[in-house]
Each structure stands twice: as C-alpha cells, then as structure tokens.
Amino acid sequence: MLLTLVAHTQVISVFEASTEEPIPGVVLYNLKKDKSVITDINGKVSIDIFSANETIYFQNFLYNKLALKKSEIINRGNVVYLFFNIEGLNEVVVSASKFEQDKKDIPQRIVSVTARDIASVNPQTSADALAATGNIFVQKSQLGGGSPMIRGFSTNRLLIAVDGVRMNNAIFRGGNLQNVISIDPFSIQKAEVTLGSGSVVYGSDAIGGVMSFYTKKPQLSYKDELFLKTNAVLRYASANNENTAHADVNLGYKKWGFLTSISYTDFDDLRMGRHGPEDYLRNQFVQTENGVDVLVDNPDPLIQKPTGYNQLNLMQKVHYEPADNLKFDLGLHYSTTSEYGRYDRLIRPSSDGLRSAEWNYGPQKWFMSNLTVTKTSSNSSFYDKIQGTLAYQNFQESRIDRNFQSDVRRTRSETVDAFSFNLDLEKTLNPKSSLFYGIEYLFNYVGSSGVETDITTNQNSDALSRYPDGSTWQSMAAYTSYKYKPNDKFVFQSGIRYNHVIASADFTANNAFLNLPFNTSEINTGAFTGTAGIRWIPNDIIEWNFNASTAFRAPNIDDIGKVFDSEPGAVVIPNNKLDAEYAYGAELGLKLNFNNKLRLDLATYYTYLNDALIRRNSTLNGNSEILYDGELSTVQSIQNASEEYIYGFEVGAEINFSEDLKLRSQYNILGGVEEANGIEAPVRHIAPSFGRTHLIYNHKKFNFDAFAVYNNELAFEDLAPSEISKDYLYAIDRNGNPYSPSWYTLNFRVRYSLNSSFEINTSIENITDQRYRPYSSGISGAGRNLIISVKYSM
Structure with a gap:
C-alpha cells in the first residue's frame, strides 16, 4: 500500500x-x-x-x-x-544575429509570429500570415500571390530567409513577386520580421526589412524509446471553395529525430464582396470556342475568373545529436503550384474589349536542401558557438501569354540554381559583451528560354527569352557585430559588413531578336554597410530604442538583363551601366508599460535611398519605341535615376482588461517622395495608412477574437506614375481619375479545444461582405468568407 x-x-x-x-x-x-x-x-x-x-x-x-x-x-x-513563448516572457529571437538573443536586447523592431499565432489566424498562405501581424501590407496580383511591403519597400528590397538560408535569388524583381507563398504556413515554427535594414547580417537586398522563417524541427525523446507525435488538419473556406489537408509526423529517438510534413490546397475562383465599387466587377472574360476567342458575359460578376489553383508542399527534417555540444540538421523542402492565371493582366482592357486571351504563370516550383552543423565549446578562444550552413535551391517559373484572337502563344521559362555557404560564430568576450561574426558565399546560375507556338499548327519557334541564358550572380561577404550590455537597463549593439557582388550576362542569343548595342554586361561592385543602436530602460514604465543603419542593393540579373512588358505599352530592355543603390536610415522607438494593464509601442523612422534603381524611359538604337509582342511599346530600362525619401510612424497598443480579456491594435502611417531630374512623385510601394484592431477573449479551452482590418484612401494625386498607367486596376473618382478607396472588414474567429486531441477553429471574415481591393493589387479581396478547420493530434 x-x-x-x-x-x-x-x-x-x-x-x-x-x-x-x-x-x-x-x-x-x-x-x-x-x-x-x-x-x-x-x-x-x-x-x-x-x-x-x-x-x-x-x-x-x-x-x-x-x-x-x-x-x-x-x-x-x-x-x-x-508559459507559451510570446513577447513579454523573455522571448528569444534569432534573426538579428543568427544566434539566440533576448528580444529586449535588440534595438531594432522585430515582429514575431509563432506557430500558435499562425494556427489561430488560419492563413491560406504565408503571405496572409504576414499580413495578419498588422505591420506588413500585402499586395496581390492574383490569388496565387502575396507581395509583402514593409516601410515603403517591397520585392527585391526586402529579404526572405528560410532556416537562415537566403531565398532571394538573381531574378528577384522590382515588380511584385510571390515567392513567399512557397513557404508552407503549416511548417513554420516561428517567423521573425525585422522592420528596417538588415544588411549587416544578410547583405544585399535587405534594405526595407528581413522576413526570417524558421520551420519546425524534429523533437527527440532523449531515451531509447520512440517519441511519436502526429498532427492532421482539414480546412474549408467558402470564398474560394478552399479545400486543404495537412499532416505531419514526428519520430523522436535518443539522438535522432525525423519530421515529415505534407500539405495540399485546392482553390476555386475567388468571390469578391457585394458592397463596393462597381469598377472591380468581372463583367466579361475571354473564352475560346471552336478555336476562336470570344468575349462572354460573366454569369456572376462577383466571381473573379480565372483565379483558382492548387499547391503542394512537402518537408522532411532530420535532426541528429551525437553529443550535447554537437547538432546536425538536414532540411528538404519542396513546393509546387499548378498553372494559374495572372488576374491583373487578364482584366487589362483593349479596343477589342480585353487584351489577353491567356496570361498564366506556369507552375511555381521551389526546392531547397540545407545542412546545418552547430557546435558549442566552452574552451575555444574563437567561439562559444559555431554554425555552418550549406544549401542548394532550385527555382522554376514561367509565363505563358497570348493576345486576344492571336494564333501565337508565348512561353518564357526561367530556372535558377542557387548555392550558398554561411559560417556564423558567437563569442562571449566577458559578462558584459559579446561578439558575432561570420562569412558568406552565394552563387546563382540563371537559365532562361523563350518559345513561340502557333496554336493552329502546334509549330514551335525560338523567341526572345526574359533573361540572358547562362547568366551568373555571386556574392562574397564578411561581417561582425558587437553587443555591449553593462546592466539590464542598457544595451548597445553595432555591426559592420563588407559585401562584394559579381554578375555576368551574355546577350548574344537575345540580340538575334533585340539588336542591343552591346553583347555583355558585368557587375563588379563592393559595399560597406553598418548599424548601431541602443536600448535604454530608465524605469519600469519606459523603454527607449534608437537605431541607425546603412544598407545597399547590388544590381542582379533582373536589373541588368530583363526584357519584359512592365506595364501597358512599355517594354524594359537590358542596361549594362548600373551601380548599386544605397540606403541610410534611422528609427526611434518608445515603449510604455503601465503595470501590464496598458502597453504602448511607438516608433518613427526615416530612410533615404540614393541612386535608386527604377524604371525610366530610354532608347534602343536611337528609337524611343519598338515593336514588342506585336505592340508598339515605349522603351524603358532600369536606371540609377532617382532618390527616395521614405518616412513613417507606427503605433501599437494593448489593453489587458483581465487575465482573459484584452484589446490589441496596430496602426501604420507611411509617406514618401521620389525625386528625379528635379521632379517629385509619390513612391510606388508606399501603402496607404493601414491597421488592425482585435478584441480577444481567451479562457482555458475557448478563444474568441473579434477584429477589424482597415485601410485609408490613396487619392489620385498620391498614386505613383506607374500605378496611374494601370488605371484599370483602380476605382474611378468623381473627376474620372484612378484612386484606391478606403475600406474595412469586420471579422471574428472562435477556437475551441474539445480535448487534448481535437481542436476546432471557425472564422467569419468580411462579415458585411465589402467589395475592396488593397492598394496596387490586381485582384479584389474575398467577400464574406466562412472558414472551418479541424485539427487532430496524437
């Protein structure tokens, strides 16, 4: 007994x-x-x-x-x-130095999103998960898209990293891109978004911010017995008839761990809201009948045809700990979509009604394999922790288009093979100071081809490719960062990096179609970047943060070698005389904490971009216009032709009414001008002011979240010239000019845990069925949308 x-x-x-x-x-x-x-x-x-x-x-x-x-x-x-690993509970971040640090020690603003946050939001893509933070604006040209904008920057001026590996490649463009959707939101353990420059740690492209995604790792049992854990999720959304299935399995042993994850999603055409501008309605679309393109009336103008597609994501992780101070991590990632329509091009008008009969992206494919070795040492003079990462990535994408009633279909296909090696080290110099340093090497090889097909005879012929085939881009860098923390009230961090970039492109093959006055283009440039910042907590209420930094972006193959119709009636041609662009920025932050009952998080920032790489009118062999894809088009090229001044203010608030009830809100105000040849104009990627407010009730097994999402108007005079030329994407004001109207949605979601195995998550988004289109987007947002997901764990 x-x-x-x-x-x-x-x-x-x-x-x-x-x-x-x-x-x-x-x-x-x-x-x-x-x-x-x-x-x-x-x-x-x-x-x-x-x-x-x-x-x-x-x-x-x-x-x-x-x-x-x-x-x-x-x-x-x-x-x-x-306690769940959330802000306020000594949260650890990795992206600031490649090693774990307390978030409160970082002068820069870092927004963290956990796996639990993502599960609560139930996002269809990783882009939607970023938008749910309230700090990041997301543009979409089609349903299979999502181009984040951070503090007035986007696309190739933002950097994406997955498990510490740079995803940006040599053909990341200045126009909106959707590579972030290749990252499976079900596989994310944590995402850290650095607001502002990250060039010291990540190099070229990290001007406006860094989006670091850390995927889930296998969990060990630390004993001879097997630790088995499985999760399965089914989800349905009514606005686009989404059907999603996900499963993952963890096998953990004493020293070995294996994690397998698979997700499949099928989307139908997206339905927009019932109440809003009629300019967004899809009244007609092109249909091919008996080999002839005809315009047909859309039986339901709220359905955005065609926007549906499907996506598959696979991940395999292996973790091995042969000793307490040595770890090996192998990750294999694969993502592919079906072919899907680029909706903003399919609604582009012409004198015949619509310009394109077909405009599709081919399957967007991404594969990554990365091996990371981490070792700790208590007696090394050079490091306490050292981490080496070797990675290979393969990117595949294509564009297929055909003009209305044309017999010629154009297919342009691209591949990028990207190799990278990173070595990062951390060393505690004394109880008050630490040193982080490392080296990096990147190599990209670009394959590109162009084919024209006569759809009546199925005969193929060579055509102009988007990029010069066989182009290469490589980067070599070394960096160091220093942290000084004399006490819990003050932290100083600084860093410096040297980056050297070499790119090479040969236009001989494309000159058979383009007749450029040059056959090659070379980039050979280097840059020093630096950062310095402080965090000061004078008392229990106030925390000050200040950070100043420089950043740069070296021209890539997209800048020096692309041929593409960038906007209606314009074609971009290569430029062999480009230099890097440089950014100089500063931010000041203030956090106020009143007994954990009321928290305020304020920040203001300013960035100056010099020698900005932008599209500008140009000439080819003395001609300002050329015939491209059957259309007389204005010649443009990427040029170091402007300066940009970008500024903004961010405010976040949290009111804790009780342990269970809280109010959270985030609002962002942005502004900026671009100056070229003495002429000022709005900056293209300055989003209108936007924000979110959430009322959250969380008690034991029950979670309720009622929230509003809202965007201000962007008037005609605040639109960039490149946006005005795409007036068909916008609503029309009383003067007949395009503009982006203000909009809001009201939403709520409920999560309930039936027991330790079953969880149900239900949301109704856009309850009032608003018809809205986020700024610069080619597709309208979802109308009233019912989302139901069920999760089973064992």
Whole structure:
C-alpha cells in the first residue's frame, strides 16, 4: 500500500499556464541528460527516475524552458505550468544575429509570429500570415500571390530567409513577386520580421526589412524509446471553395529525430464582396470556342475568373545529436503550384474589349536542401558557438501569354540554381559583451528560354527569352557585430559588413531578336554597410530604442538583363551601366508599460535611398519605341535615376482588461517622395495608412477574437506614375481619375479545444461582405468568407 502511494506521488501533470490545457510531448531531463522522460497525451509523466534534489529541465519548442528541483515540483502538488513563448516572457529571437538573443536586447523592431499565432489566424498562405501581424501590407496580383511591403519597400528590397538560408535569388524583381507563398504556413515554427535594414547580417537586398522563417524541427525523446507525435488538419473556406489537408509526423529517438510534413490546397475562383465599387466587377472574360476567342458575359460578376489553383508542399527534417555540444540538421523542402492565371493582366482592357486571351504563370516550383552543423565549446578562444550552413535551391517559373484572337502563344521559362555557404560564430568576450561574426558565399546560375507556338499548327519557334541564358550572380561577404550590455537597463549593439557582388550576362542569343548595342554586361561592385543602436530602460514604465543603419542593393540579373512588358505599352530592355543603390536610415522607438494593464509601442523612422534603381524611359538604337509582342511599346530600362525619401510612424497598443480579456491594435502611417531630374512623385510601394484592431477573449479551452482590418484612401494625386498607367486596376473618382478607396472588414474567429486531441477553429471574415481591393493589387479581396478547420493530434 505504501509503495503504491509513493509511486502515485511521482506522476506529475504539465499544463499550459494561460489555458490550463495539458501539454503532451514535453521532454524532462537532468543536467547530464542521462535521464529523460516525456509527457503523454494528457500531459502526465512519472518522475521517479529523478532523485529528490535533482534539477529537472522541462523543454518543448512551443514553450519557455523551465528548470525545477524535484522537491519543488512535489511541493507544488505535482503540477507544473509552462508559459507559451510570446513577447513579454523573455522571448528569444534569432534573426538579428543568427544566434539566440533576448528580444529586449535588440534595438531594432522585430515582429514575431509563432506557430500558435499562425494556427489561430488560419492563413491560406504565408503571405496572409504576414499580413495578419498588422505591420506588413500585402499586395496581390492574383490569388496565387502575396507581395509583402514593409516601410515603403517591397520585392527585391526586402529579404526572405528560410532556416537562415537566403531565398532571394538573381531574378528577384522590382515588380511584385510571390515567392513567399512557397513557404508552407503549416511548417513554420516561428517567423521573425525585422522592420528596417538588415544588411549587416544578410547583405544585399535587405534594405526595407528581413522576413526570417524558421520551420519546425524534429523533437527527440532523449531515451531509447520512440517519441511519436502526429498532427492532421482539414480546412474549408467558402470564398474560394478552399479545400486543404495537412499532416505531419514526428519520430523522436535518443539522438535522432525525423519530421515529415505534407500539405495540399485546392482553390476555386475567388468571390469578391457585394458592397463596393462597381469598377472591380468581372463583367466579361475571354473564352475560346471552336478555336476562336470570344468575349462572354460573366454569369456572376462577383466571381473573379480565372483565379483558382492548387499547391503542394512537402518537408522532411532530420535532426541528429551525437553529443550535447554537437547538432546536425538536414532540411528538404519542396513546393509546387499548378498553372494559374495572372488576374491583373487578364482584366487589362483593349479596343477589342480585353487584351489577353491567356496570361498564366506556369507552375511555381521551389526546392531547397540545407545542412546545418552547430557546435558549442566552452574552451575555444574563437567561439562559444559555431554554425555552418550549406544549401542548394532550385527555382522554376514561367509565363505563358497570348493576345486576344492571336494564333501565337508565348512561353518564357526561367530556372535558377542557387548555392550558398554561411559560417556564423558567437563569442562571449566577458559578462558584459559579446561578439558575432561570420562569412558568406552565394552563387546563382540563371537559365532562361523563350518559345513561340502557333496554336493552329502546334509549330514551335525560338523567341526572345526574359533573361540572358547562362547568366551568373555571386556574392562574397564578411561581417561582425558587437553587443555591449553593462546592466539590464542598457544595451548597445553595432555591426559592420563588407559585401562584394559579381554578375555576368551574355546577350548574344537575345540580340538575334533585340539588336542591343552591346553583347555583355558585368557587375563588379563592393559595399560597406553598418548599424548601431541602443536600448535604454530608465524605469519600469519606459523603454527607449534608437537605431541607425546603412544598407545597399547590388544590381542582379533582373536589373541588368530583363526584357519584359512592365506595364501597358512599355517594354524594359537590358542596361549594362548600373551601380548599386544605397540606403541610410534611422528609427526611434518608445515603449510604455503601465503595470501590464496598458502597453504602448511607438516608433518613427526615416530612410533615404540614393541612386535608386527604377524604371525610366530610354532608347534602343536611337528609337524611343519598338515593336514588342506585336505592340508598339515605349522603351524603358532600369536606371540609377532617382532618390527616395521614405518616412513613417507606427503605433501599437494593448489593453489587458483581465487575465482573459484584452484589446490589441496596430496602426501604420507611411509617406514618401521620389525625386528625379528635379521632379517629385509619390513612391510606388508606399501603402496607404493601414491597421488592425482585435478584441480577444481567451479562457482555458475557448478563444474568441473579434477584429477589424482597415485601410485609408490613396487619392489620385498620391498614386505613383506607374500605378496611374494601370488605371484599370483602380476605382474611378468623381473627376474620372484612378484612386484606391478606403475600406474595412469586420471579422471574428472562435477556437475551441474539445480535448487534448481535437481542436476546432471557425472564422467569419468580411462579415458585411465589402467589395475592396488593397492598394496596387490586381485582384479584389474575398467577400464574406466562412472558414472551418479541424485539427487532430496524437
């Protein structure tokens, strides 16, 4: 009887602090890691293998690590509470230096999104997950898209990294791009978005910000027995008849861990809202009948035809820990879409009604394999932690278009093979200062082809390719960053990086069609960038942050070698005389915390961009217009032709009415001008002021979130010239000019955990069925949208 009672007292329960839900899969181990156990599906585990005064460590990647003596746990009634890893609870970030640091030690503003946040939002793509932060504006040209804008910058002036590997490649363009949707939101453990320059750590392109995605890692059992955990999700959304299925399986052993993830999504054509500008309606579309293109009336003008597509994402992770101070991580990622329509081009008008009979993106494919080795050392003079990452990526994309009633279909296909190597080191110099440093090498090879097909005879012929085939782009860099923290109230961080970029393009093949006055183009340029910032907490209420930085972007193959119709009646041709563009910026932040009841987060910033690479009118062999794809088009090229001045203000607020009820809000105000040849104009990627407000109730198994999303108007005089030329994307004001109207949506979502295995998440978005189109987007947002998802875990 006594033995039974003692054994019973050794079983403890581990709960999440905020919801009091049991947490399965928490690893408990001792300091030597020679003893370990894992909580079961009910959060229970026996700790009889640990001695009475032994310290037990609780670890799960979703929660803050905890260490308690066994005697303390018994005194607490055999119950342990873990806190979810969120801001305010000593959150750790990685993107600022490639190594873990307390978020409160970073002078720059970093927005964090956890796997739990993503699950609550239920985003269709990773772009939608970023938009849900309230700090990032997302543009879409089609349903299969999502081009983030951060502080007035976008596309190739923002950097995307996945597990520390740079996704930006040699053909990332200045026009809107959708590579971020290749990242499966179900696979993300955490995303960290650096608002502002990240060039010291990430090099070229990181002018406006860095989006760092960290995908889930396998969890080990730290013992000989297998730790098995599976998740399955089914989701449906009514606005585009989305059908999504996801599953992942974790196999954990003492030293080896394996994680397999698969997601498949099928979207139908997107329905827009019922109440809003009639300019957005899809009244007609092109249909081919008996080999002839005809305009047909859309039976339901709210349906944006064609926008549907499907997507498959696969991920395989392998984790190996042969010793406490040595880890190996292998990641394999694959994403592919079906062919899908570029909606903004398919609604482009012409004298015959619509210009294009076909305008599709071919399947967007992305593959990445990366191997990371991490080693810690307590006696090395050069590092406490060293991390090496070797990666290979393959990108494939294509564009297929055919003019209305034309027999010629054009197909332009691109591939990029991207190789990278990073070596990053961290060294604690003394209790008050740390050093981070590293080197990087990147190499990109670009393949590009053009084909014209006569659809009546199926005969193919060579055509002008989008890029010079066989182009190369490479980058070499070294950086160092220093942190000085004399006490808990003050932190100083600074860094410097040298980056050298070499690019080469040969236009001989394309000159058979284009007749450029040159056959080659070379880029050979280097740049120093730096940053310095402080964080100062004079008391429990106030926190000041200040950061100043420089950044740059070297021309890539898209800049020096692209041939493409960038906008109606214009064609971009290569330019062999380009230099890097440079940015100089500063930001000032203030956080106020009134007893955790009211929190305010304020920031203002300013960025000056010099020698900005932008499209400008040009000539080819003395001609300002050429015939391109059957249309007389104005000649343009990318040029170092302007200066940009961008500024903004951000304010976030959180009111905690109680433990369960809180109000959160985020609002962003942006402005900026572009100056070229003494003429000022609005900057293209300056979004209108935008924000979100959430009223959240969270109690144990139940979570309720009522929220509003809103955007201000962008008047005609505030549109960039390149946007005015695409007037068919916009509503028309009372003077007959294009503009982007203000809009809002009202929404709510409910999440309920039936038990430790089943969770239901239901949302109704755009309750009032507003018809709206985010600034610069070619597709209208979803109308009233019912989303239902069910998650099963075991």
